[in-house]
Amino acid sequence: MRIALFVTCLTDTLYPEAGKSVVRVLDRLGHQVVFPMEQTCCGQLHFNTGYRAQSLPLVRGFAEAFGGFDAIVTPSASCAAMVREYHPQLAEESGDRGLARAVAEITPRVHELSMLLTDVLGVTDVGASFPHRVTYHPSCHSLRMLRIGDAPLRLLRSVRGLDLSELPAADVCCGFGGTFSVKNPGVSAAMCADKCAAVLSTGADVLCAADSSCLMHIGxxxxxxxxxxxxxxLAEILASTR
Amino acid sequence: MSMPTYLGMPAFPEAAAEALANPQLRRNLAHATGTIRTKRAAAVAELTDWDELRAAAKAIKDHTLANLDHYLLQLEEKVTAAGGQVHWADGAAEANAIVASLTRAAGTDTVVKVKSMATQETGLNEALAAEGITAIETDLAELIVQLGRDRPSHILVPAIHRNRAEIREIFRREMPDAPAGLTDDPAELAAAARSHLRRAFLSATVGVSGANFAIAETGSLVVLESEGNGRMCLTLPETLISVVGIEKLLPSWRDLEVFLALLPRSSTAERMNPYISTWTGVRPGDGPRAFHLVLLDNGRTTALADKIGRQALRCIKCSACLNVCPVYERVGGHAYGSPYPGPIGAILTPQLRGMSSAADQALPYASTLCGACYDVCPVAINIPEALVHLRSLAVDSRRHARFQTDFPAERLALGAVAWTLRGRRRLAFAQRAASASRKLFGASGSAAWTRRLPLLGGWTRTRNLPVPPPESFRAWWARTRQDDASPDSPPEIAPGLPSPGTAPRQTGSGTADE
Amino acid sequence: MSDWARPGSPGAAVSRERVLGRVRAAIGRAQGAERDVAAEYAALPRGYLRAHHDPAEHDIVALFAERAADYRAVVESVTTAALPAAIARVIADRARAGGTGAWFAVPAGLPPGWLSRVADGTPGVRLAGDDPPLSALELDSCAGVVTGCALAIAETGTIVLDHGPGQGRRALTLVPDFHLVVVRHDQVAADLPDALAGLDPALPQTLISGPSATSDIELVRVEGVHGPRTLHVLIATADCQG
Incomplete structure (x- = not known):
């Protein structure tokens, strides 16, 4: 399958290894990955902070970059949720019928990585090997907006050598929340401290998530x-081989 | 609308910082919310058709709100026909004045009250006090709050921020008839409240309540409670005054089969709370001889006019969203500066009060948008959606704001980011600049200067910044896989690209020690 | 009385029209505009169950007994024939606990015979009718009250009083500290929908699930606050069940 990669601005700029890992995993599974160079950002930062007007050009840019692909993959549950939940709404509000049509066509084809692998491609064993103790933090948007369920855990359980230890209170938010971490730094830090304590209690060497933003925060x-x-x-672990 | 008692309180970020510094408060909250979360999950899991009940509740409430004028008139007609009197209050002052004058007309200067959010919202107790009327709160938690000269911090359990030892101290200090040797055993504390309030109940002539539901079809009012103080207030006085928000209506008696299944399980995690009272007008020989229903707007119609915000009016005040909220659990209810704290408060208060103050503009930001609240809400209020919507209203209203806040800096920063993201060349340029500066970040992003950054100081006090990588993803792609770029994308022109040289690392977290 | 508080006064009329006007403006409905509210209401989705325990498959009376006991009501099942003796025994026990002079309030309209054995159990125990009505202070001094009920709800362990014959006005079952209530087996509804359909909303209704309780201290449930601290339920089963 020819799959377009929406790498997200955060992964592109700060965590390129996650993006490269998505490419490696899909390469290994025999798919063709393309990277539309025009892409920048889904607009979530601005949208969630209340700068709705500034997110609209980014919605438009996304539609221009990703029109015409059968499948679009992103290594961020949060950005996938933004595109799937709010791009149609913003496009509708803009009054631009052409944009609304384009967005309506694109958004159902946008998949978070673990959903693409398990649901669209029907794979749980991607041939990875990672002999380390790992704990997994399910990001809020993966759990409660995208509802990806245990797809990442099924993928991790199929990784050779990987020792998965359960994270206590896993479904509780890490406290990042985009600009929340800056606007309410004390509360954010208190939530993060509890998340860190939970991570440490597992004895894991590696904390894994399907969102670079949570990892940036907890990390x-x-x-x-x-x-x-x-x-x-998650992509980095799935890309690992012996 | 106004919420008189909350004027001048600090905005959420400052109030939250104060609360965070109180370890006892955090322990009390974590204990109480943790207890109720587990119990609620079990009570909800018992009903296999929870999703259908929730969908029905949402639909019933939406239908009622969409036809609210019709149902309000029907309610008025039915209550009046059953011997009650209906009053309409535009705002808090008017509602309070109606209650005060009805109380005086009943020839007393004391009222007994059953916990009501509407009268907390209007600041009724303070308004009555100004008129020389004493309002006695009879709910145990409200009594604790009143005796402690405190503010409620939770919709269902207003004294959730107090533990048993603190409550014992309040009783010993403020309750003249508290038994000697009172311990902190909750059963003993409850018994002390029982005997303290007994005389007030038995001699009361005016009772003041709210209502959980008002049934338009029959003119019936419904109050859910646990202690029996509600039944006392609704039954023993000669005059009963119920202050009820206009969003509390349900079309039919039958609709209770949905809401009585949802509300107790969501709030106290019980199959059914101990007491539910329903009454329709007055009943000769049983209960009050006069019944007054005060229908309260106080900002509700403003919320109703907002297509996204109006879903907050579906709220049945169960508190489930407070109990699961990780932000509420850490700061408690006072930080929200309103009788409606937690996630629901963050979307309800700014709509009821308007967004003109810094405190009300800050409330929609008092959330990480984690969505736990939406998941547990029995009437499916999409709180994250409403929060984001209200944030955009806050940004709009700040454009015209006079007061000094950090918003100009925030606007500039987000404006610069938006400008950068509007074109891939701008983004690529910024990424190269970041990569070039990566050495400045120190080992794993902990350089001292990062802690003095404007806007980011709160982050870097406890967290390292991510270190920019040697090359961005798109630079890597352009360098290694350009041929795979989508045909309609022109090749990235990247003059001055930092020499890559480094092989891709397997573990690429920027914050890991380099 | 202030102008606001008098329905029909000019000030009250202004408030009424103002609130209704704002409601209509908010929902975009002109006054008197055509709409079929009843049809809209009838079409609302009601996909939930009519009963969570189907009476055809479950012993509803046993479920009621179990659920009422869950909330710390004292629950006993007795045959209808044995009911008067059971009532006498419960009252005798309570009277002994209440000391000399213990008396019980009794509403008008209790089935004849229910109290026929009371005197056998405890010679001298006094039963007081509520006509003329007992004062609140008098009720506060009694040892308890004996009533029937309108119906009961198995799923939630709830007793419903509509304060008709044999149940008394609301104060009668509220002020005393002890409430003995008799539930006939044929009065038990499976769940809320059937129960609510069997009640007349014009009458005051009191739904009682266990003795009074509070969770106001640390969200720990404690039984016994202002309402009766002891709720004793006698379920009168069909005689043939023996």
């Missing part, structure tokens, strides 16, 4: 604490 705190736990995107 930033773990690094400050010199906790010795590495953060890795």
């Amino acid at each position: 930033g705190a773990l690094a400050r604490q010199r906790a010795g736990v590495t953060t890795m995107h």
Whole structure:
């Protein structure tokens, strides 16, 4: 299958390894990955912070970059949720009928990585090997907006050598929340501290998630604490081979 | 609308910081919300048709709101026919004045009250006090709050921020008839409240209540409670005054089969709360001889006019969203500066009060948008959607704001980011600049200067910043797989690209030690 | 009385019209505009169950007994023939606990015979009717009250009083600290829909699920606050069940 990669602005700029890993996994499974160079950002940061007007050009840009693909994959549950839930709404509000049509056509084809693998491609074993103890943080948007369920866990359980330990209170938010972490830094830090404690209680070497944003947040705190736990995107683990 | 008692309170971020500094408060909240979360999940899991009940409740409420004028008139007609009197209150002051004058007309200066959100919202107790009328709160938690000269911090359990030892101290200090040797055993504390309030109940001439539901078809009012203080207030006084928000209507008696299945399980995690009272007008020989229904607007019609925001009016005040909210659990209810705290408060309060103050503009931002609230809401209020919508209204209203806040800086920053993201060349340029600066971030992004950044200081106090990678994803792609670029994308022109040289690493987290 | 508080006064009329006007403006309905509210209402989705325990497959009376006991009501099942003796025994026990002079309030319209054995159980125990009505203070001094009910709800362990014959006005079952209530087996509805359909909304209704309780201290449930602290339920089963 020819699959377009929406890498997201955060992964593109700060976590390119996650993006490269998506390419490697899909390559290995025999699919053709294309990267529309015009893409930038889904507009979630602005939309969620209340700058609706500034997110509209990004919705338009997304539609222009990704029109015509059968499947679009993104290594972010949060951005996938933004596109699927709110792009149609914003396009509708803009009054631009052409844009609304384009968006309506594109959004059902946008898949978060683990959903693409398990639901669209029907794969749980991607041939990965990662002999480490790993715990998985299900991001809020993956759980409660996209409802990807245990798809990431099924993928991780199929990775050779991987020792998966359950994260206590896994479904509780890590406290990132985009600009929430800046506007309410104390509450955000308190939530993050509890998440870090839960991660440490598992004894895992690696914290994994399907969103770079949560990993940036929890990883930033773990690094400050010199906790010795590495953060890795799900794609990076799935790309690992012996 | 106005919520008189909350004027001048600090905005959420400052109030939250204060609450976070109180470890006892955080322990009390974590204990109480943790307890109720587990129980609620079990009570809800018992009903296999929860989703259908929830869908029905949402549909009934939406239908009622969409035809609210019709149902209000029907309710008025039925209550009047059953011997009650209906009053309409535009705002808080008017509602309070109606209650005060009805109380005086009944020839008393004391009312007994059953917990009601509507009268907290209007600041009724303070308004009555100004008229020389004493309002006695009879719900145990409200009594604790009133005796402690405190504010409620939870919709269902207003004293959730107090533990048993603190409550014992409040009773010993403020309750003259508290038994000597009172311990902090909840059963003993409840018994002390029982004997303290007994005389007030038995001699009351005016009772004041709210209502959980008002049935348009029959003119019936419905109050759910646990202690029996509600039954006392609704039954023993000669005059009963119920202050009810106009969003509390249900079309038919039958609709209770949905809401009585949803509300107790969502709020107290019970199959049914101990007492539900329904009454229709007055009943000769049983209960009050006069019944007054005060229908309260106080900003509700403003919310009703907002197509996204109006879903907040479906709320049946169960508190499930508070109990699952990770933000509420850490800061408690006071930080929200309103009788409606937590996620529902963050969308209800700014709509009822308007968005003119910094405090009300900050409320929609008091959430990570994690969505736990929407999941548990028995009437399916999409709180994250409403929060994001209200944030955009806050941004719009700030454009015309006079007061000084961090918003100009935020607007500039987000404006710059938006400009950068509007074209791939701008983004690529910014990425190269970031990559070039990566050495400045120090080992794993902990360089000291990062802690003095405007806007980001709160982040970097406890978290490292991500270190920009040597090359962005798109630079890597352009360098290694350009041929695979989609045909309609022109090749990325990347002059001055930092020499890559480094092989792709297997573990690419920017915050990991380099 | 202030102008606002007098229905029909000019001030009250202004408020009424203002609120109704704002409601109509908010929902975009002109006054008197054609709409079929009843048809809209009838079309609302009601995909939920009519009963969570189908009476054809479950012993509804046993379910009621179990659920009422869950909320710390004292629940006993007795045959209809044995009911007067059981009532006498419960009252005798309570009277002994209440000390000398213990008396019980009794509503008008209790089935004849229910109280026929009371005097055998405890010589001297006094039963007081409510005509003329007992004052609240008098009710506060009695040892308890004996009533029937309108119906009961198995799913939730709830007793419903409509305050008709044999149940008394609302204060009668509220002020005393002890409430003995008799539920006939044929009065038990499976779930809320059937129960609510069997009630007359014009009458005051009191739904009782266990003794009074509170969760106001640390969200821990404690039984016994302002309402009766003891709720004793006698379920009168069909005689043939023996």
